[in-house]
Amino acid sequence: MENAFNTDTSLPQQAPARLGKVAFSGKAGEFFGIWMVNLLLSIVTLGIYSAWAKVRTNQYFYGHTRIENQPFRYLATPMQILKGRIVAVIVFALFFVLSAVSPALALLLALALLIASPWLIVQSLKFNMRMTSYRNVRFAFNGDYGNAFKHFVLLPVLAVFTLYLAMPWVLKRIDQFVYGNISYGGKKFQVNTETGNYYIAALVTIAAVVCVVIAFSVISALAVGATAFGTDSGINGVFGLSTVLFFVLYFLVFAMSGAIYQTMIRNHLFDNTELPEIAKLKSEARVMPFLWLTFTNLLAIVVTLGLAYPWAKIRKAAYLASVTTVAVYPQADTLADQAQQDGNAFGEEAVGLFDIDVSLA
Amino acid sequence: MPGSHRVTGQFHQAASSTLYAAVAEISPTGRLNIISATDKRSLCNAAADDYRFGTVLPGLAVELQLRDGAVFVPDDAGFRWPQLSSKAKMAAWLESQKLSILAAIVLSPLLLWWIIVYAMPMLAVAAVPLVPDSVKQQMGQQTFYSLQKTVLQPTELAAPEQAAVQYHWQMALQQLPLQQSNYKLYLYKSDFFGANAFALPDGTVVVTDDLVKLLHDKPDALLAVLLHEIGHVEGQHSVRLVAQSLGAALVFGILFGDPEGIADLVLGSGSALLQSAFSRDMEREADQFALQQLKALGKSPSAFADAMTALLSEHGDSDDASASLLKYLSSHPDTRERIEQATQQLTD
Known part of the structure; x- marks a missing residue:
């Protein structure tokens, strides 16, 4: 850690990178207490405290995630989160009620939301990036509405006309838009992802899902045959059994497809993303361990009726940190973000009405 | 220091x-x-x-x-x-603190359960009168219009048969002290619904040809079904269901929403189960209404049981084995339970 301290004598361009493991030090026991007590306080305050809960949770996870022993920091205040939630609740309730009262008006509102959604996404990304800091330098998001509309609305809609064949390419473009517009200390991330990797990830995921569905159909057909012969009320037993099997299959496919796609894309994305002259990312997640983790997490949450959620969340964060490394270049030690220096740090609470993260969660 | x-x-x-x-x-x-x-x-x-x-x-x-x-x-x-x-x-x-964590473990589920099962339905009942009639008219008309365009076809019942159904309907409307005024009965042929009836919040009640044929020789049973649908309108169940489902969705979204989606799947199935539970409660309420009004009209509650029995044989509905699990997924209570309710009223 000593070498992290500033020495102005080194040659920034030539100096070799330091290899920094991402360390996560959050503990399931600690976070269980935080989550549980915050849940009760949120219920008792009719949801208002949930904004404080979100800030505390994020601060806990950011603060326990370190590169070269330096933690990330989450800077948003509960009032900012609360404002975003109130807006989200109003929009959600309006949409919910309208779709019940008047499908025609709801369609109109859906259209309005479709047009507004790129703006909301950009606002939320801007907010969340600006509220993330590492070594007292903030991240930023520089995407604009036009490009957000193109990537989140136009391209996915056009992909439908290619029978989703273009979807992996669209997903690559979306990732490039999101991550390529993030900057740290005034420097933009460079994302050099390849379309081919997105197609491979999509194909592997689909192939795995198809295999599981076929295997499951065979097994359940055998099981159903056995029950139908075994009992009088065979038909109803079969109906009940197949409902249960369907739910199990749904869980399995949900966990599996997510784990496979996320692992492959995360590795590819990280390995091809860098902050020129500051840092280079590397991810070495593996499909089977991550699949096992996702599946056992889901299972534990279901079996404990939700009580295992804090443990599952900590476990996932710890795994993802453990497979991530960052090569840090010496220039990272002397960054100064001009854009961020002016102004009053305590004045953040008085931000504009729409400088918020519009989200229920 | x-x-x-x-x-x-x-x-x-x-x-x-x-x-x-x-x-x-x-x-x-x-x-x-x-x-x-x-x-x-x-x-x-x-x-x-x-x-x-x-x-x-x-x-x-x-x-x-x-x-x-x-x-x-x-x-x-x-x-x-x-x-x-x-x-x-x-x-x-x-x-x-161990004590506050323990308190949270015990109190959170209890409070949540109380909010969902008692507080929100109570709030919904209290809020329903505040909903203007025009909104209910809108809800009814728009739904009716889209159903007409999709799954309802003109009735193929003979004129005398139609008249008989309308007669029972008018008789019930005149003799009952109803709070809502714009009740209207429509007959439609529908392969989608089969033998069925449903009510819309503006007082529109639709009965399918198949149901009329099924209960052809049991006029009181058909009356029981009509009363059940009137019960939905009187109880303003459509508006209440919207309010309760919205409340539940907001409660779960705010308390458990997780941007990473780890819990979304569990919660998704949870809210679907809740919606079915709300719906089942309202079906029971409408059943109770039908049974009471049958008595008020001087008919036997067994007419309701007759209607259910006929529907049970028609739809080949649930039997003993599957019922235990599937009842949580169903929007209606178990038919046998509903028949038992009706026959219990007989002995009361």
Whole structure:
């Protein structure tokens, strides 16, 4: 850690990178207490405290995630989160009620939301990036509405006309838009992802899902045959059994497809993303361990009726940190973000009405 | 020695990634002085108004935030500034006490259950009269219109048969003390619904040809079905279902929403189950209404049981084995339970 301290004598361009493991030090026991007590306080305050809960949770996870022993920091205040939630609740309730009262008006509102959604996404990304800091330098998001509309609305809609064949390419473009517009200390991330990797990830995921569905159909057909012969009320037993099997299959496919796609894309994305002259990312997640983790997490949450959620969340964060490394270049030690220096740090609470993260969660 | 702690840590200037090993000291008057640990020069000197403490969280150091954006972080993650108010330490204290965690484990599910099962339906009942009639008209008309366009075809029943159904309907409407006024009965052929009937919030009631044929020789059973549908309108169940489902969706979204989606799947199935539960409660209410009104009209509650029995044989509905699990997925109560309810009223 000593070498992290500033020495102005080194040659920034030539100096070799330091290899920094991402360390996560959050503990399931600690976070269980935080989550549980915050849940009760949120219920008792009719949801208002949930904004404080979100800030505390994020601060806990950011603060326990370190590169070269330096933690990330989450800077948003509960009032900012609360404002975003109130807006989200109003929009959600309006949409919910309208779709019940008047499908025609709801369609109109859906259209309005479709047009507004790129703006909301950009606002939320801007907010969340600006509220993330590492070594007292903030991240930023520089995407604009036009490009957000193109990537989140136009391209996915056009992909439908290619029978989703273009979807992996669209997903690559979306990732490039999101991550390529993030900057740290005034420097933009460079994302050099390849379309081919997105197609491979999509194909592997689909192939795995198809295999599981076929295997499951065979097994359940055998099981159903056995029950139908075994009992009088065979038909109803079969109906009940197949409902249960369907739910199990749904869980399995949900966990599996997510784990496979996320692992492959995360590795590819990280390995091809860098902050020129500051840092280079590397991810070495593996499909089977991550699949096992996702599946056992889901299972534990279901079996404990939700009580295992804090443990599952900590476990996932710890795994993802453990497979991530960052090569840090010496220039990272002397960054100064001009854009961020002016102004009053305590004045953040008085931000504009729409400088918020519009989200229920 | 409280008041003049010397705390070693790290200092960052505003918006700068440069790290300084530093020592911070807060004087009894609240003045903060931070000096470099290496060359002892002053890095920062601030009055009590110009700095504040960060959030207290388990396992994490409590940072000092300066007005200009600079930050001081103590090296010892367990260090707590003596100047911290007990209010600032309150949340972290509650989150680490066995007693409060235990209380949260016990009380959270209980309170949630009470909110969903009692408070929200009560609120929905109270809120329903506030919904203007025009909104209910809208809801009914729009739904009716889209059903007409999709799954309803003109009735193929003979005129006398139609007249008989309308007669029972009119008779029931005239003799019952109903709160809503715009009741209208329509007959439609529908392969989609089969033998079925449904009510819309504006008082529109639709009965399918198949149902009329099924209950052809049981006019009282058809009346029981009509009364059940009137029960839905009288109870304003459509509006209540919307209000309750919205409430439940908001409660779960706010309390458990997780941007990473780890819990979304579980919650998705949870809210579907809840919606079915709300719907089942309302079906029971409409059943009760039908049974009471049958009595008021001087008919036997067994007519309701007859209608259910006929529908049961028609749809080949649930039997003993599957019922235990599937009842949580169904929007209607178990038909056998409904028949039992009706026959119980007979013996009362």
